[in-house]
Amino acid sequence: MQPPVDRHWRVLEEADVVCSAEEAARAVRRLADEIARRLSATFPLVLGVMGGGVVFTGQLLPLLHFPLEFDYIHVTRYRGGMQGGTIEWKVEPRRPLAGRVVLVLDDILDEGHTLAAIRERLLQQGASAFYSAVFCDKDIGKAKPIHADYVGVSVPNRYVFGFGMDVEGAWRNLPADYAVKDS
Numbered sequence: 001m002q003p004p005v006d007r008h009w010r011v012l013e014e015a016d017v018v019c020s021a022e023e024a025a026r027a028v029r030r031l032a033d034e035i036a037r038r039l040s041a042t043f044p045l046v047l048g049v050m051g052g053g054v055v056f057t058g059q060l061l062p063l064l065h066f067p068l069e070f071d072y073i074h075v076t077r078y079r080g081g082m083q084g085g086t087i088e089w090k091v092e093p094r095r096p097l098a099g100r101v102v103l104v105l106d107d108i109l110d111e112g113h114t115l116a117a118i119r120e121r122l123l124q125q126g127a128s129a130f131y132s133a134v135f136c137d138k139d140i141g142k143a144k145p146i147h148a149d150y151v152g153v154s155v156p157n158r159y160v161f162g163f164g165m166d167v168e169g170a171w172r173n174l175p176a177d178y179a180v181k182d183s
Helices: 005-014 021-039 054-063 114-122
Strands: 016-019 046-048 071-076 089-093 099-107 130-137 150-155 176-180
Touching: 005 016, 016 021, 016 150, 021 054, 021 099, 021 130, 021 150, 046 054, 054 099, 054 130, 071 114, 099 114, 114 130, 150 176
Parallel strands: 046 071, 046 099, 099 130, 130 150
Antiparallel strands: 016 176, 071 089
16 A cells, blocks of 8 residues: 655645754754763663654764663654653663663653553563653643653654654654744
């Protein structure tokens, strides 16, 4: 079955830019400086959250000029849809966490349920400290169960895509963030 390419193009054409590629690059550089100031002496274990966090992680890691270990986790609530569901752990950290400072990198802090579950699980596995960096923090107008230690940009309470985040499986590869029309 042919994917709905025309629909994907239409979604992009009708979307609003909420963070340009230039703003995204500046935000990632700023975050690298902030993270380095706090964590450069800790030899942290950095965990990228797949799949949405891949672009953010890939752009941030080369800017972290200090020793670190890298691994990834795969945790999802969306499974290609536009509404979150139950949390599913697809890949756990492969490195031992006991006594480690852990920095988790993710695409967006939406309602906060996924990141809160990640924090709980990693601390249960023995991490001595948990830090999180998200590219986007969505302004949902209510309290969240967790706040990111490092935030690239704030975005409105709309469905956003690009810079690692998808809409119906497409557009993770965009260098900017967009909001779906009428969302």
